[in-house]
Amino acid sequence: MDTPVPAARALSDARGLFGGPLVEWLAVVLLCGGLAAGASWNGWLWRIDTLLYDAAMTTQRLPADPAVAVVAIDDQSLGEIGHWPWPRAVHAALIERLTAAGARVVALDILFAEPSESPAGDAALANAMRAHGRVVLPVTQGMRAAASAGEAWPLPLFAKAAAAIGHIHIELDPDGIARSVYLWEGMRRPAHPQLALAALGLFEPSAAAQYAVPAQTEADEGWRREAWFHIPFIGPPGSYPYISYVDVLRGRFEPEALAGKVVFVGATAVGMSDIVPTPTSGHARPMPGVEVHATLFGALRGDMVVQRVDRALVAPLAALTVSVLLVLMLRAGPRFTMLAGFTFLFVILLASWSLLTVEQWWLPPSGALAGSLLAYPLWSWRRLEAAQRYLDAELAALGQPAGPLGGLALPGPAMADAIDPFRERIELVREAARRERALQRFTADTLEGLPVGALVTGPDGQIRLANRQAGLLLGTADAEAQRALLAAMPWPEGGFPPGEASVEVDLPDGHSLLVSASPLADEAGRPLGAVFGLADIGPIRAAQRSREDMMYFLSHDLRSPLSALLTLLAEPAGGAKREQRMAGHARKALGMADDLLRLARAESLDPAGFAEVPLEMLVVDAADEVWANARASGIELHTQVAPEAGEDGACVLADRELVFRAVVNLLSNAIKYSSAGTEITLALVPVPGGWEIAVSDQGRGIAPEEQERLFQRFSRVGGSNARGAVGGIGLGLLMVRTVAERHGGSVRVHSKLGEGSTFTLFLPEEAGR
Numbered sequence: 001m002d003t004p005v006p007a008a009r010a011l012s013d014a015r016g017l018f019g020g021p022l023v024e025w026l027a028v029v030l031l032c033g034g035l036a037a038g039a040s041w042n043g044w045l046w047r048i049d050t051l052l053y054d055a056a057m058t059t060q061r062l063p064a065d066p067a068v069a070v071v072a073i074d075d076q077s078l079g080e081i082g083h084w085p086w087p088r089a090v091h092a093a094l095i096e097r098l099t100a101a102g103a104r105v106v107a108l109d110i111l112f113a114e115p116s117e118s119p120a121g122d123a124a125l126a127n128a129m130r131a132h133g134r135v136v137l138p139v140t141q142g143m144r145a146a147a148s149a150g151e152a153w154p155l156p157l158f159a160k161a162a163a164a165i166g167h168i169h170i171e172l173d174p175d176g177i178a179r180s181v182y183l184w185e186g187m188r189r190p191a192h193p194q195l196a197l198a199a200l201g202l203f204e205p206s207a208a209a210q211y212a213v214p215a216q217t218e219a220d221e222g223w224r225r226e227a228w229f230h231i232p233f234i235g236p237p238g239s240y241p242y243i244s245y246v247d248v249l250r251g252r253f254e255p256e257a258l259a260g261k262v263v264f265v266g267a268t269a270v271g272m273s274d275i276v277p278t279p280t281s282g283h284a285r286p287m288p289g290v291e292v293h294a295t296l297f298g299a300l301r302g303d304m305v306v307q308r309v310d311r312a313l314v315a316p317l318a319a320l321t322v323s324v325l326l327v328l329m330l331r332a333g334p335r336f337t338m339l340a341g342f343t344f345l346f347v348i349l350l351a352s353w354s355l356l357t358v359e360q361w362w363l364p365p366s367g368a369l370a371g372s373l374l375a376y377p378l379w380s381w382r383r384l385e386a387a388q389r390y391l392d393a394e395l396a397a398l399g400q401p402a403g404p405l406g407g408l409a410l411p412g413p414a415m416a417d418a419i420d421p422f423r424e425r426i427e428l429v430r431e432a433a434r435r436e437r438a439l440q441r442f443t444a445d446t447l448e449g450l451p452v453g454a455l456v457t458g459p460d461g462q463i464r465l466a467n468r469q470a471g472l473l474l475g476t477a478d479a480e481a482q483r484a485l486l487a488a489m490p491w492p493e494g495g496f497p498p499g500e501a502s503v504e505v506d507l508p509d510g511h512s513l514l515v516s517a518s519p520l521a522d523e524a525g526r527p528l529g530a531v532f533g534l535a536d537i538g539p540i541r542a543a544q545r546s547r548e549d550m551m552y553f554l555s556h557d558l559r560s561p562l563s564a565l566l567t568l569l570a571e572p573a574g575g576a577k578r579e580q581r582m583a584g585h586a587r588k589a590l591g592m593a594d595d596l597l598r599l600a601r602a603e604s605l606d607p608a609g610f611a612e613v614p615l616e617m618l619v620v621d622a623a624d625e626v627w628a629n630a631r632a633s634g635i636e637l638h639t640q641v642a643p644e645a646g647e648d649g650a651c652v653l654a655d656r657e658l659v660f661r662a663v664v665n666l667l668s669n670a671i672k673y674s675s676a677g678t679e680i681t682l683a684l685v686p687v688p689g690g691w692e693i694a695v696s697d698q699g700r701g702i703a704p705e706e707q708e709r710l711f712q713r714f715s716r717v718g719g720s721n722a723r724g725a726v727g728g729i730g731l732g733l734l735m736v737r738t739v740a741e742r743h744g745g746s747v748r749v750h751s752k753l754g755e756g757s758t759f760t761l762f763l764p765e766e767a768g769r
Contacts, residue, residue, distance in 0.1 A: 021382075021386065024382050024386075025326065025330055025379070025382075028326060028375065028378045028379050028382060029322070029323055029326050031374075031378065032322045032326065032371040032372075032374050032375045032378065033318075033319035033320075033322045033323050033326075033371060034319070035367075035370055035371050035374060036315075036318035036319050036321070036322045036367040036368050036370060036371030036372075037315040037316065037318055037319040037367065038315075038367070039318070039366060039367035039370050039371075040311060040314040040315040040317075040318040040364060040366070040367030040368070041311050041314075041315040041367075043311075043364075045366035045367065045370060046174070046364075046366075047175065048366040048369070049364040049365070049366045050173060050175055050177065050179075052349070052352065052353075052364075052365060052366070053179070053279065053356070053362060053364075054177065054179075054279035054280075056352070056353045056356045056357060057232075057233055057279040057280055057356070058279060058280050059353070059357065060232075060234075060356075060357045061234065061235055062232065062234035062235070062304070063234070064234060064239055064240050064241075064298065065240075065294075065297065065298030065301060065302065066261075067203070067260070067261050067262055067298075067301065068240060068261060068262055068264065068294045068297055068298055069103075069240075069241075069243060069257060069258055069261045069262070069263045069264070070240050070241070070242050070243065070263075070264050070265075070266070070290055070291060070294050071094070071098075071242075071243050071244075071245055071248055071263055071264070071265045071266075072242040072243065072244060072245060072266070072267075072268040072269075072288075072290070073245045073265070073266065073267040073268060073269055073272070074242070074244055074245065074268050074269050075269045075270060076244050076246060077244055077245040077246040077249075077269070078269055080246045081245075081246055081249070084272055085116075087116070087118060087121050088112075088116050088118065088121035088122050088124065088125040089118065089120070089121040089124050089125070090249070091108075091110070091125050091128075092121070092124035092125040092127070092128040093128075093249060094245065094248060094249055094265070095125070095128035095129060095131075095132055095135065096128050096131070097248050097249060097251065098132065098248070098258060098263055099128070099131060099132045101248075101253075101255055101257075101258040101259060102255070102258065102259035102260055103132075103258045103259070103260075103261060103262075103263045104134065104202075104203060104260050104261060104262060105134045105135075105136065105199050105202045105203045105261075105262040105263070106132060106134065106135045106136070106262075106263050106265065107135075107136040107166075107195055107196070107198070107199040107262065107263070107264045107265065107293065107297075108135065108136065108137055108138070108265050108266075109138060109168060109195065109264060109265060109266030109267070109274075109289060109290045109293060110138070110265065110266065110267075111138060111140065111152070111154070112125075112137065112154045112155055112158045113152050113153065113154060113155065114155070115155060122155070122157055122158075123157070125158065125161075126157045126158055126160075126161040127161075129158065129161035129162055129163075130161045133163060134163045134202045134203075135161070135162050135163055136162060136163065136164045136165070136166055136195060136198045136199050136202065137154045137158055137159065137162040137164075137165055137166075138154070138165075138166060138167065138168040138195055139151055139152065139153055139154070139165050139166065139167050139168075139192055140152045140167060140168055140169065141167075141169065141185075141187075141223055150187050151186065151187045151192075153165070163202055164193075164198040164199070164201060164202055165192060165198065166192060166193050166194055166195035166196070166197065166198030166199070167185045167186070167192045167193070167194055167195065168194075168195050168274075168289065168293070169181065169182070169185055169194075170274075170276055170289060170292055171228075172276065176277060177277050177278065177279060178231075178276040178277065178278050178287075178292065179230055179231065179278070179279055180228055180229055180230045180231060181194055181229055181231065181296060182194070182225035182226060182227060182228055182229070183197050183211055183226070183227035183229050184213060184214055184225070184226045184227050185223065185224065185225045185226075186223070186224060187221075187222075187223060187224070188221060188222065188224060189216045189217065189224055190213075190214055190216075190224045190225055190226040190227075191213070191216060193208075193211075193213070194229075194293075194296065195293050196293045196294070196296040196297035196300060197211055197296075197300060199262050199264075199297055200262075200297060200300050200301055203262050203301075204301060207300065207301050207303070208300070210303075211227065211300065214226040214227060228308075229296075229305065229306075230305075230306035230307075230308060230362060231278075231292070231295060231296055231299060231306070232299050232304045232305075232306050232360060233278055233279055233280045233295055234280075234295060234298070235280055236280045236281050236285065236287075237278075237280075237281050237285055237286070237287040237288065237291060238291075239280075239291075239295070240291055240294045240295065240298075242268065243257060243258075245265070262297060264290050264291075264293055264294045264297070265290070266288060266289060266290025266291075266293070267288065267290065268288040268290065268291075274288070274289035275287065275288050275289065276289060276292065278292070304360055305360060306356070306360050306361075306362055307360060307361050307362065308361075308362045308364075309355075309361060309362065309363045309364070314363060314364055314367065315367065317363075317368070318367040318368035318371060319371070321344065321348065321368045321371070321372065322368065322371035322372055322375055325340060325341065325344045325372055325375055326375055326379060328340045329341075329375065329376075329379050334380070334383075337376065337379065337380065338376065341372060341373075341375065341376035344372045345369060345372055345373065348365045348368045348369055348372065349365060349369070351363070351365075352364070352365040388425070391425060391429070392425070395425070395428045395429065395432060447465065447467045448467045448468055450467060450469060451469065452469060452533055452534060452535045453466075453467065453469040453470030453471075453472070453473045453474070453513075453532075453533065453534030453535070454466070454467050454469070454470055454531070454532070454533060454534070455467075455470050455482065455486070455531070455532040455534070456520070456529060456530070456531050456532075457483070457486070457497050457529045457530050457531075457532070458528070458529040459497075459527050459528060459529050461483060461486075461487065461496050461497050461529075462479070462483060463479040463480075463482050463483050464529065466479065466482060469534070470482070470532075470534055473511060473513055473534045473536055474507070474534070475507060475508075475511070485507070486515070486532060489503050489505050489515060490503055490505070491503060491517070497517065497519065497529055497530035498517045498519075498530065499517070499519055500517065500518055500519065501516070501517050502514065502515065502516040502517070503515050504537065511536060512536070512537050513534050513535065513536060513537065514534075514535045514537045515532060515533070515534055516532065516533040516535075517530050517531070517532050517533075518530060518531050518532075518533075607653075607742070607743075609655065610653040610654055610655060610743075611653065611654075611655075611656070612651045612652070612653060613651065613652055613653070613654045613655075613656045613659060614650060614651050615650040615651070615652060615684055615691055615693065615763070616641045616650050616684055618656065618659060618660055618663065619639060619641060619663065619682060619684045619693060620639060620641075621660065622660055622663040622664050622667060622682070623637055623639045623667070623682050625660075625664050625667075626664060626667040626668055626671060629668070629671055630667075630671050630680065633671055633674070633676060634676030634677055635671055635674050635676065635677075635678055635679065635680055636678075636679045636680070637667075637679075637680050637682065638679060638680070638681045638682070639681075639682045639683075640681060640682070640683040640684070640685075641683075641684045642683075642684060642685045642686055644686045650684060650686075650691055652690070652691065652743075652763050652764070652765060654743055654763065655739075655742075655743075658739045658742075659739060659743070659763070661735070661739075662735065662736040662739040662740070662761060663682075663693055663695070663761065665732040665733070665735060665736050666693075666695040666736060666759045666761065667680065667682060667695055668732070669732060669733070669759075670695050670696075670697035670699070670757070670759075671697075673697065673699040673700065673757070674697045674698060674699040674756075675698075675699065675700075678697065678698035678699065678756075679697075679698055680695065680696065680697045680698075681694075681695070681696045682694075682695055683696070687762065689764055689765060690745065690762055690763050690764035690765045691762070691763050691765070692760050692761065692762050692763075693760070693761045693763070694758055694759070694760045694761075695758065695759045695760075696756065696757070696758040697756045697757055697758075698755075698756040699756050699757060700753065700754065700756075701751045701752050701753040701754055701755055701756055701757055702749070702751040702753070702757055703753060710733050710749060733747075736759075736761065740761055740762065740763070743763055743764070744763075744764050745761065745762040745763045745764055746762050747759065747760065747761050747762070748760050748762075
């Protein structure tokens with residue numbers, strides 16, 4: 001019975017291990033989203049929200065309302081006027097100065113709840129208020145011990161003279177920071193506007209109308225408040241410039257500094273002012289209450305209302321934000337998951353900051369931040385736990401190798417017992433990775449070391465693997481070029497990748513290849529591509545051609561003179577002429593055999609047996625060898641040796657006999673194809689990197705189409721010269737080329753019809769090294 005392969009078993013185990021990731025993901029979504037919604041609804045993280053609110057408020061810098069001026073009861077004023085409280089006549093004089101300066105509204109942040117020792121001073125102050133006509137006085141909550149004692153009104157004398165009454169309460173959050181006020185407050189019903197709103201009602205009634213008095217329903221005893229308003233502070237204390245009380249009283253100010261403005265008068269001196277910490281000041285530098293009222297006035301007049309997003313919207317929005325983050329994390333990798341988590345935190349903070357500073361909407365972000373912060377570690381823990389289970393299963397499977405490489409021994413170091421299970425898993429992974437790398441290296445080395453070319457394609461036909469031999473045989477290492485060559489081959493069914501098939505192809509570079517293809521499939525039978533084997537059958541084809549040429553030579557060229565000899569032997573008589581003809585045929589057969597033997601020796605030449613050969617002596621000996629033949633043919637032979645060749649200057653490492661025979665072959669051919677009365681020149685000249693031996697004749701020349709096949713096996717140039725037909729079997733020039741190539745040199749020909757030919761043999765100075 002067949003057993004399942006490890007890969008299939010591992011896949012089955014993985015499906016079992018990860019069968020419930022969606023359930024776990026939903027649990028994380030519910031937990032993190034519920035935390036975000038609950039924190040946003042119930043304000044569990046209000047301290048974080050207030051810190052972020054203060055940080056955002058600190059970053060904004062808004063312009064001060066040019067219609068506002070602050071007259072400060074400061075230390076300088078106390079020094080010049082005297083200790084507090086001042087006589088009411090002093091305040092009356094201030095109001096008269098403000099009236100004369102053209103102040104449009106005067107808001108006094110000073111309580112006048114008790115009569116003074118000077119009724120005349122009280123009357124003067126009341127008269128000054130009536131004369132101005134737009135003076136606002138404060139009302140506050142009276143206290144008796146720790147209990148409320150009703151409303152603390154100004155004296156009736158002053159209340160009747162004032163144009164409006166406003167409360168001066170500033171709301172402090174649980175952390176002691178002033179961030180808001182209630183625009184309407186009062187005993188049993190919110191009937192009194194805030195001091196800044198009361199001043200706005202006198203200065204610009206249309207702007208104050210949008211903050212209308214709430215419905216007045218009589219309630220039980222107690223202080224009632226309505227219209228909670230977050231103050232958009234424009235900066236730290238001093239954002240509204242102060243004018244000293246005493247400077248106004250003495251006339252030491254520019255008239256335009258107060259003309260047509262709302263003037264808030266209040267204490268800023270150390271120890272007597274109602275100072276409060278604000279988001280833009282903190283505890284280190286509190287803001288005087290009079291500047292808070294001035295800031296509130298500017299916000300009300302400019303409609304700069306900080307609206308708090310209702311928790312009924314904040315809670316589901318926080319849960320939705322966390323859910324979107326977890327949706328992105330569901331299919332993302334660890335790096336993207338981490339980046340997404342940090343990105344969401346940044347976006348949440350940026351969105352909350354932008355809404356506050358640009359649109360004056362406050363969206364508490366702590367719930368969404370807490371849910372997003374919790375989402376990353378929870379989801380990462382869930383993944384880590386699942387990955388650990390999967391890793392354990394895979395490590396167990398890796399310990400049981402199977403398949404065709406199951407018997408490959410990959411020994412490793414003995415692993416010591418680890419106290420930490422996680423450390424043990426790391427060691428197991430390290431060992432498995434080592435074995436995998438060794439297996440990959442073994443496979444890659446095996447593929448690269450194959451004596452034949454090997455390529456592997458995918459289902460789309462793209463090259464996935466290719467060894468070096470494949471690139472050499474195909475003439476390119478480029479995957480696209482290799483694929484194009486494979487696809488262009490004449491596969492039996494025409495498709496690519498093909499099925500089980502083999503073809504023989506001739507490449508443009510001259511290679512002849514046998515290409516075999518075999519399809520690849522996975523355990524389920526799905527196609528994975530194909531594997532190709534490439535074998536160079538050029539040497540086999542060359543051996544076949546050599547064998548055919550040899551059979552032709554034996555059956556035709558060599559047989560011809562031998563048959564002629566037998567025919568002459570069968571003649572009853574012939575005398576000296578028959579013997580001469582028999583000797584000619586014997587010499588021809590012997591020459592053919594010598595040519596064949598020399599070619600065979602040249603093809604099997606071993607450079608290890610080379611010795612130093614002086615070329616100038618070799619050239620002279622070759623000329624002597626053919627001199628008699630040239631003289632008998634009526635041809636003059638000239639030898640030219642360059643002066644540089646003297647004193648062993650033309651020595652090369654070579655096989656002297658074969659080089660000598662190559663030069664003799666060139667000379668013999670020149671004599672054979674030259675006419676009587678012409679000249680042949682044998683020259684030895686130095687060239688860069690070596691020496692050239694040139695044989696030039698004045699024969700009939702060689703046609704261009706015949707030059708292309710001069711150095712091929714059993715190739716002869718047709719035609720005849722002036723002395724009759726030209727014989728031979730076409731191995732002489734092939735032997736010359738073979739000798740030149742075995743020595744690292746070359747041979748070339750230059751010829752024109754009617755002008756003769758020049759054959760040049762080049763031998764490098766380092767031939768054979």
